[in-house]
Amino acid sequence: MKSARKAVHALGSDASMEDIAAAAGTSKSVFYRYFGDKAGLQQAVGEVVLSQMQRRIQEAAQSAQTPREGLLAMVSAYLQMAETSPNVYTFVTTHSAGDAGAASGSMATAGALGHFFEEVRDMIARPMREHLGAGREAVIGYWPTAAIGLVRNAGEQWLGTPASPGKPDQEAMARQITAWLCVGIAPELETRDTD
Structure with missing residues (x-):
């Protein structure tokens, strides 16, 4: 698998x-005997890689003192692992052309990616x-899925952006995504809308 x-x-x-x-030598x-097809290989590699990512994200979250620090640590860990090997990240998060059951770009993905x-x-x-307390279950019910979509899509666009002076580094991108998750893109608009 490592090879x-x-x-x-x-x-x-x-x-x-x-x-x-x-x-791989x-x-x-x-490979076909062990994995069946390219989708099987993607699934097998994905289980290993995504398990490592999940472990790193969990370790990062556990070291945080506040929910926002935890989000920043998780986003950072995700971006770091994806940036370390964009080819492997893309390989395990993209369905092969032969996977007829997979909807392109769908968050409802199967196997290791869906579980991750x-x-x-x-x-x-x-x-x-814990941070928001009781009575906010409706918000919490939708927010994590939306958060994952934002992190994944912004992270993948960032990974695919060629290096340039305007491209944020990994730390700056993690901080920006965390700010979007916690306060939105224009928090000042919320106070104007409620006046």
Whole structure:
């Protein structure tokens, strides 16, 4: 599994099964025997990679003193892991063309990716429930899923943006996403709307 992940890291997320197998030092037939097809390989690599990401995100959240610090730590951990190997991240979070049951861009993804986002959703909901207190369950019911969508989509756009002086570094991007999650894009508009 480690050799397949290294091959994807080096070759890119669109590498063929044959190229990945060759770079991993084995044959395509061996990969097909173990994984079935490219979607099976994505699932297997995804389970390992996403488990590592989940562990890092959880460790980051546990070290935080406030819910906002926890969010920042989780967003930072997510962006760091995705930035470390964008090819592997893209490989495990993109459904293969042969996966007819997968809706492109859907948050309702199957397998390891769906499980990963469910676990992260629960992780971010717990401290917010405690912070907001009783009577805010309706907000907490929707917010974690929306938060994950924002983090994932903003993070993927950030990863795909070429390096330039205007592109924020990982820390600045994590802080910006956390601010969007906690106070929105223009908090001053809320006071104007309620006047």
